[in-house]
Amino acid sequence: MILFPEGKPTRRETFDEYRASGGYEALGRNLSPTAILQEISDSGLRGRGGAGFPAGRKWAVAAETTAIPRYVVCNAGEDEPGSIKDRILISHRPHLVLEGTILAAHAIRASHAYVYLNETYDDCFNRMHEAVREATVAGLLGALAITIHRAPTVYVAGEDSAALEVLEGKPPLPRQKPPYPAAAGLFGKPTVVNNVETLANVPPIIRNGASWFRTHGTPDSPGTMLFCLGDEMNHPGAYELPLGTSLRYLYENVGGGLKNGAELKAILPGGPSCAFLTNDQLDVPLDSESLKKAGSTLGCGVMRFYSKDTCMVEETLRIARFFARESCGQCPACRMETNMLSAMLERIQQGKADAALLDQFQKIIDFNRGKGYCALINMPGPPILSALRLFRGEFEEHIRGSHCSGGL
Amino acid sequence: MASNYVLVCQNEDCKARGSGELLDKLSQGLKDSDVEVKPYMCFGGCQAGPNIVLYPQKVWYCGVKQNDVDEIAAHAKGGAPVERLTHGIDDGLKDLIYQLLDAGLF
Numbered sequence: 001m002i003l004f005p006e007g008k009p010t011r012r013e014t015f016d017e018y019r020a021s022g023g024y025e026a027l028g029r030n031l032s033p034t035a036i037l038q039e040i041s042d043s044g045l046r047g048r049g050g051a052g053f054p055a056g057r058k059w060a061v062a063a064e065t066t067a068i069p070r071y072v073v074c075n076a077g078e079d080e081p082g083s084i085k086d087r088i089l090i091s092h093r094p095h096l097v098l099e100g101t102i103l104a105a106h107a108i109r110a111s112h113a114y115v116y117l118n119e120t121y122d123d124c125f126n127r128m129h130e131a132v133r134e135a136t137v138a139g140l141l142g143a144l145a146i147t148i149h150r151a152p153t154v155y156v157a158g159e160d161s162a163a164l165e166v167l168e169g170k171p172p173l174p175r176q177k178p179p180y181p182a183a184a185g186l187f188g189k190p191t192v193v194n195n196v197e198t199l200a201n202v203p204p205i206i207r208n209g210a211s212w213f214r215t216h217g218t219p220d221s222p223g224t225m226l227f228c229l230g231d232e233m234n235h236p237g238a239y240e241l242p243l244g245t246s247l248r249y250l251y252e253n254v255g256g257g258l259k260n261g262a263e264l265k266a267i268l269p270g271g272p273s274c275a276f277l278t279n280d281q282l283d284v285p286l287d288s289e290s291l292k293k294a295g296s297t298l299g300c301g302v303m304r305f306y307s308k309d310t311c312m313v314e315e316t317l318r319i320a321r322f323f324a325r326e327s328c329g330q331c332p333a334c335r336m337e338t339n340m341l342s343a344m345l346e347r348i349q350q351g352k353a354d355a356a357l358l359d360q361f362q363k364i365i366d367f368n369r370g371k372g373y374c375a376l377i378n379m380p381g382p383p384i385l386s387a388l389r390l391f392r393g394e395f396e397e398h399i400r401g402s403h404c405s406g407g408l
Numbered sequence: 409m410a411s412n413y414v415l416v417c418q419n420e421d422c423k424a425r426g427s428g429e430l431l432d433k434l435s436q437g438l439k440d441s442d443v444e445v446k447p448y449m450c451f452g453g454c455q456a457g458p459n460i461v462l463y464p465q466k467v468w469y470c471g472v473k474q475n476d477v478d479e480i481a482a483h484a485k486g487g488a489p490v491e492r493l494t495h496g497i498d499d500g501l502k503d504l505i506y507q508l509l510d511a512g513l514f
Contacts (some may be wrong), residue, residue, distance in 0.1 A: 332421060332454030339419070339449050344513060356511040367504050368452075 001206050001240045002216060002224050003197070008239050010091040012127075015134040018095040022138055026206035027099055027106075036107040037063055040202065042210035043171045044222040044344065048085075049075060049158075050271065050300040051375075052221075052288050055202075061182035062108040062190040071191040072105045073167070073181075074199050077151035077158035079118060080271050082302040085226040086196040088238045090117070090124040092198065094131035097358040098146075100134075100199030103206060105144050108192055116163050119150040155326035160193035161185070161376045162328075173330050174374035195300070197226055217243035221287035227301045229255045241286065248282040251305060262307035266390070271378035272297020272319045276388035277314075295386065303362030311404050312391040316384055317345040323380045340364055341380050342381035351401035358395060361388060410444035413463045415485050415514055419450035422457035430458055430472060435483040448514060451505050454494045463514065466506050469493040 001005045018024070031039075041056030062070055074097060078086040087212060090097055097115075106114045117127055132146050147169055156162050157172035164186045166172050185191025201223060205213045214222045221243040227250055229236045233257030241250060247267065251257065267277040269286070277284065284294045291298045306315065324342040327334045341364065347353035363379040364388040372378075378383060388395060397404050416422075416431040435445040451459045456470040460480060467489050469480060479490045508514075 260475075329420060332419075332450075333452060336418060336452035337456070340452075340508070340513075343449055344508075347513065354512040357513060360508050360513070361509050363504055363507065367500060396425040 001090065001242075002213070003200055003226065004126055004240050005243070008237060009088050012091060013093050014136075015095055015131065017092070018279040020096070021093060021204070021312065022207060023095055024099055024135075024138075026203045027102055027124060027372060029104075029206070031206065033063065033107050033109055036206060039206055039210050040107065043201075043213040044210075044220070045198065045201055045203045045205060045213070046221060046223075046288070047195055047199035048201075048225060048300065050080075050199065050273075052298065054169070055198055057276050058182050058194070059104065059107050059192055062110075063329040065183060065190045066091060067184075067189055068109075069112060069189055070108050070110040071186045071189060071216065072101055072108065073160075073163060073186070073191060073193040074101045074113065074125065075158065075160065075163055075172045075193050076115060076194055076196045077163055078121075078122070079153055079155050079158050080194075080300055080302055082228055082230050082298055083229050083271070085238050087121055087124055088119070089200050089226070090121070091127050094124075094127040095135070096200050096203060098128070098131045098135055099140075100202035101146070102144060103202045104192055104194060104199060104358045110191065110192070112147070113166055114148065115148045115185075116151050116167065116230065117148055120153055120196075124322045127148070140213075149285055154328075155322075156328045156376060158375065161374070162189060163193060171327050174372075174376075175272050176373045198204070218285070218287045218289070219406050220289050221298075225286070225298070225301050227254075227286070227303055229303055230305075231309070232258055232305055234259055242390055243287040244285045244290070246282070247284050247286055250286065250303065251282060255305070257305075258305055258307050261354070262309070265308045265310055266312065268295045268304040268306070268383065271302045272295075272322055272383060274299050275382035276390055278390055296382070312387050312394050313345070313349050313398050313404065315343070315365055318348050319383045323376065327376055331372040331377065333368045333375040337364055337368040339382060341384060343358045345384070348395055351398055353398065353399050355399050358388060358392075361374060361385060373395075410442055411464075412443045412484060413483060413514065414443055414480070415417040415448040415451075415461045415463060415509075416454075417451050417484065418447040418450045419454065420434075421454035422459055425458045426435065426474065427458035427460075427472075429474060430460065430477060433474065433477045433482060434484075437477060438484060443484045446514065450470050452501055453497050459497075461505065461509070463509050464503075465489075466509075467494065468497050468502055468505075470496050472494075 045050045076086040161175035162172040320342040324338040327338045460469045
């Protein structure tokens with residue numbers, strides 16, 4: 001595999017171990033910015049933070065501007081429920097992440113790189129701090145300045161423009177776009193903000209070439225991805241699999257199925273902002289195109305599996321409450337929508353709603369689509385609407401006030 | 409249960425513009441009537457707030473000031489609508505909110 005030789009984190013790599021296994025070789029080739037950018041573009045690497053935007057295209061926007069200075073931000077603001085991949089990459093392979101960050105900085109001729117790190121990740125802070133020190137002593141940074149900056153632990157703080165606000169010393173509020181950060185980001189200058197996992201893929205691509213990278217995964221989603229399994233599974237943890245691997249393989253072979261042999265009912269394949277899948281969709285390949293066809297999204301690879309006896313009304317309410325709580329509140333439409341959806345689901349869950357309320361969700365979501373500065377306003381839609389479609393009977397049971405069977 | 413409602417938005421923008429006081433004053437002014445004055449989480453018309461909706465009349469008042477309270481209370485009790493406060497809210501948003509109220513969300 002590309003990020004972990006054994007497909008999962010096994011040991012905390014040291015600087016010497018990293019160098020002994022080919023680490024910093026990519027950097028040592030002193031490739032021109034254009035050559036690095038070209039290789040990343042050719043590799044088809046997509047962002048691993050959730051949106052799946054091609055990394056090469058993002059870098060090209062920044063590289064093609066004339067403004068200086070330019071910045072790179074390694075986004076480890078990780079606050080997605082259930083996501084542990086950024087933490088695991090930095091604690092186990094800090095130099096891989098650092099070399100990727102340095103290469104990205106070279107590609108866009110950035111003078112300063114930031115590691116934007118969830119403030120509760122003390123271990124990662126120490127590991128990255130040590131890695132930066134080791135790389136500095138070894139003369140690997142050249143003129144590049146690197147700062148590790150603690151990120152507040154609220155959901156929107158991981159959004160790229162909110163991260164820039166924090167780096168500027170302000171509260172974590174997403175900016176109105178455009179301009180996108182790659183064109184005008186930190187202090188108004190071109191800034192590439194990439195997820196940790198995205199940057200960790202960069203050194204292996206530069207070392208082994210774009211065509212080698214493309215031997216993993218699918219033509220549209222090359223490479224691998226770290227999938228996070230929660231403790232409802234027999235084998236929770238973070239696992240690296242080639243994109244295009246079937247969901248069944250991840251669920252059965254890697255995760256070992258649900259604990260206590262529970263029967264599977266539903267899957268949330270990419271974090272709380274994606275649509276539910278049902279147990280008859282296990283053969284879907286895990287890549288963006290296939291999941292899109294199946295009606296959902298790959299997101300950042302956080303997988304939740306729900307057993308037969310789960311009440312999907314409660315799960316949907318939990319997600320709606322999460323977004324209502326995490327909406328930063330600066331966009332009125334988002335505040336209204338997330339509060340409204342959460343209040344409506346609460347009514348239904350308590351059996352205090354009229355059946356007509358079920359038809360209002362789509363209208364509210366359609367009305368508010370795209371009316372916020374960031375994507376949060378669009379996030380409650382997929383899980384709520386898919387739950388209403390796939391598990392409508394459970395919602396109706398709640399409305400009738402009868403006992404929720406939790407069954408399909 | 410009352411059959412007439414005065415719903416007063418209590419989300420941040422409206423509150424910052426005094427909707428807390430509007431709620432108190434309206435409650436006071438209508439306490440001996442069959443109209444129920446209730447806080448509402450948000451109507452989504454934040455830029456035009458404070459917002460007050462009369463239901464089931466489906467009349468939406470925006471930009472309400474403290475000295476508009478008596479006229480709104482009079483309307484709630486069956487008087488004439490306060491025409492000057494009924495402009496400035498998108499019709500699509502009105503429909504959306506009225507449908508939610510029809511579906512029982514208040």
